Amino acid sequence: MSDAIRQYHIYSSRKKHFLHRTPEHCEKDMARRMPTISCPEHPDAPLVEDYHAGDMICPECGRVVGDRVVDVGTEWRTFSNEKSDKDPSRVGASENPLLDGGDLSTMIASGPGSESVTDEFGRPMYRNRRTLNxxxxxxxxxxxxxxxxxxxxxxxxxxxxxxxxxxxxxxxxxxxxxxxxxxxxxxxxxxxxxxxxxxxxxxxxxxxxxxxxxxxxxxxxxxxxxxELNVELITTGDFMSRFCSHLNLPLTVQKAATQIAKRAVEMDLVPGRSPISIAAAAVYMASQASADKKSQKDIGDVAGVAEVTIRQSYKLMYPKAHLLFPEDFKFATPIEQLPAQ
Missing domain, CATH: 1.10.472.10 (Cyclin-like)
Structure with missing residues (x-):
């Protein structure tokens, strides 16, 4: 048997062996291979890690078992000469690709020597701020x-x-x-x-x-x-959900108001009116027909539209109100009893 065939058989047998191993067996195998650190006098005592000194100490006898432990925690020391500085961070601001150089400047605190720069009140100044164009x-x-x-x-x-x-x-x-x-x-x-x-x-x-x-x-x-930018035209539907949410109106009223505003625009009932005023008038009409009635003042405060503007758009839509509501809308107040303005 050649060496290549022998190596292949060894590899196949090891592969079958590891394929049939359970996760528990793998964990035990890893624990057996990894070196464990324990106190020779008290092997069952859990070791205490001293990150400041980088040591592992036995709590029973105080013996230092391991050293050079790497602290992966947060750095809380401050490296500034100012005693009143509460920020221990020694990193700069986050990179901003919109600024020249990515805004990767370093702010260096002034030292206590004669070379430190202070303002007229004796407060330290940062020299590299002068280089900011x-x-x-x-x-x-x-x-x-x-x-x-x-x-x-x-x-x-x-x-x-x-x-x-x-x-x-x-x-x-x-x-x-x-x-x-x-x-x-x-x-x-x-x-x-x-x-x-x-x-x-x-x-x-x-x-x-x-x-x-x-x-x-x-x-x-x-x-x-x-x-040379192009922005899409705003429609009544862009504001409807936000207005109804601020007014705490149910979803049924929001759907009705959206349908009312859409049909009013399609039927050209409110020519020259802004989508915001049309949306506000539609919300007013839908709320007055439901159990959750809102006044023109409440709607105007949310939409940022004057009450007169809402009233004018509503008066244009009112004669065709029976054609604007959805067919499945449940009226708490019939259309005939809606306010005329």
């Missing part, structure tokens, strides 16, 4: 503003990231000189919401920013023109 400083401030707006609107991070990318494109293009960065950031947030399919109104963006509604609208049009 104005472009990166503007981007950092804009990204912080966008993040704060996203938090106030309860928007996910993906929308804030899209708004950051839009602001980066506008900033690099230098096509909106003279416009404030806060206005550009607000408009980028508005565009990002529409591109991600969760549109917000100008009033909602204005409520969480420092910019007026008119200025956000102007910058929004300029960004679309300069970046």
């Amino acid at each position: 104005s472009s990166d400083r503007a981007l950092i401030n804009a990204f912080r503003e966008i993040s704060q707006m996203a938090d106030r609107l309860n928007l996910p991070k993906v929308i804030a990231d899209r708004a950051n990318n839009l602001f980066k494109q506008v900033h690099e293009g230098k096509t909106l000189k003279g416009r404030s960065n806060d206005a550009i950031a607000s408009a980028c947030m508005y565009i990002a919401c529409r591109q991600e399919g969760v549109p917000r109104t100008f009033k909602e963006i204005c409520a969480v920013s420092k910019i007026s509604k008119k200025e956000i609208g102007r910058v929004f049009k300029l960004i679309l023109k300069n970046l």
Whole structure:
């Protein structure tokens, strides 16, 4: 028998042997092969690990059995010269690909020697902050503003990231000189919401920013023109679920309001009206026909629409109300008894 055939038979026999082994046998085999550390005088005593010294100590006699234990826990020491510094972290900020160099700068605390730099009040200053150019400083401030707006609107991070990318494109293009960065950031947030399919109104963006509604609208049009962006038109269905959720309306009322608004647009009953005012009027009509009635003021506060605007859209839809409701809708108040305005 040749050596190759002999080696093959040995390999086959070992393979069959290991295929028939149970997990318990494998664990016992591993425990037998791995070296175990124990105290020679007290082999059954559980060892205590001293991570500070890197030793394993027997609790019965205090004998050091093993040394050089690697501590895999969190580093809690502080490496700053400032005694009041509560942050023990010695890592920098997370990498930001939108900034030049990824924002991988290191903040070095000033030392106690004569070379330390302090301001007029004696507080230490960081020298590498002087090297931060104005472009990166503007981007950092804009990204912080966008993040704060996203938090106030309860928007996910993906929308804030899209708004950051839009602001980066506008900033690099230098096509909106003279416009404030806060206005550009607000408009980028508005565009990002529409591109991600969760549109917000100008009033909602204005409520969480420092910019007026008119200025956000102007910058929004300029960004679309300069970046050649296309955003889908907003519809009544984009706001219906959010409005009904804030008003604590049941799903049946939400479905009815969605159907009412959709049919009103298809029948051209509300020409020239914004989708937000149509959605608010549809919610008002559906709620008045159900047991969960909501006033025009309550709906206007949630939708950001004036009561007069809701009333005008409702008056246009009211004559055809019998054609707008779904066929399976259960009326708590008949259509004939709905308010005329």
